[in-house]
Amino acid sequence: xxxxxxKKQRTTVSIYGQQYTIVGQEDPAHVKEVVRYVDEQMRExxxxxxxxxxxxxxxxxxxxxxxxxxxxxxxxxxxxxxxxEN
Amino acid sequence: xxxxxxKKQRTTVSIYGQQYTIVGQEDPAHVKEVVRYVDEQMRExxxxxxxxxxxxxxxxxxxxxxxxxxxxxxxxxxxxxxxxEN
Numbered sequence: 001x002x003x004x005x006x007k008k009q010r011t012t013v014s015i016y017g018q019q020y021t022i023v024g025q026e027d028p029a030h031v032k033e034v035v036r037y038v039d040e041q042m043r044e045x046x047x048x049x050x051x052x053x054x055x056x057x058x059x060x061x062x063x064x065x066x067x068x069x070x071x072x073x074x075x076x077x078x079x080x081x082x083x084x085e086n
Numbered sequence: 087x088x089x090x091x092x093k094k095q096r097t098t099v100s101i102y103g104q105q106y107t108i109v110g111q112e113d114p115a116h117v118k119e120v121v122r123y124v125d126e127q128m129r130e131x132x133x134x135x136x137x138x139x140x141x142x143x144x145x146x147x148x149x150x151x152x153x154x155x156x157x158x159x160x161x162x163x164x165x166x167x168x169x170x171e172n
Contacts, residue, residue, distance in 0.1 A: 015145050015149070016145065018141075018142070018145070020142070020145065020146065020149075022149065026153065030153070030156065030157075031153075033156065034149055034152045034153045034156060035149065037152050037156075038145065038148045038149050038152050041148075041152075042145075042148075054141045055104075055140045055141045055144055056104070056106070058141055058144030058145045058147075058148055059101050059102065059104070059106065059124065059128075059144040059147075060106065061144075061145075061148040062124045062127075062128075062144055062147040062148035062151055063101070063106075063108065063120055063121065063124050065148055065151035065152045065155055066120045066123050066124050066127075066151045067112065067116070067117075067120045068155055069151055069154055069155040069158065070116065070119065070120060070123075071116075072155060072158050072159060072162065073158060075162075076158065076161075076162045076165075079162075079165075079166075080165075
């Protein structure tokens, strides 16, 4: 089995005007899609809440993303248990 | 149909030492679960990368959460199309 560290990729991206180097095993196309989404969400939230500073924008973007993740996870589990019943 | 705004709830939470008021239609138990997860992720990331400032921690936590969401979403769609084939 190959050492998983061998597969780590570094992708440099810009989010809300700051540079980040994302390190991981993800496909760079996936990373770019994710980064575009986070950047758009932060800009959209700033438009709606101009008084929020960058840290608060980022924290609230994280909260929204985790909230959507947990809802989708519960839905996926529920679908799985339904399909097992059939 | 009830006005959806009627159902909006305000939950005050603490994330990484700052207070936030989360407004939405989510169950407060869901909000608390999400907030606990974001707070833990930020603390864990700080432990691994002590040089990161709070904004960067929050942005990278958002990136991770969106990445997991998009992977789960693709998996759920793929499972759905497989179950339709059967």
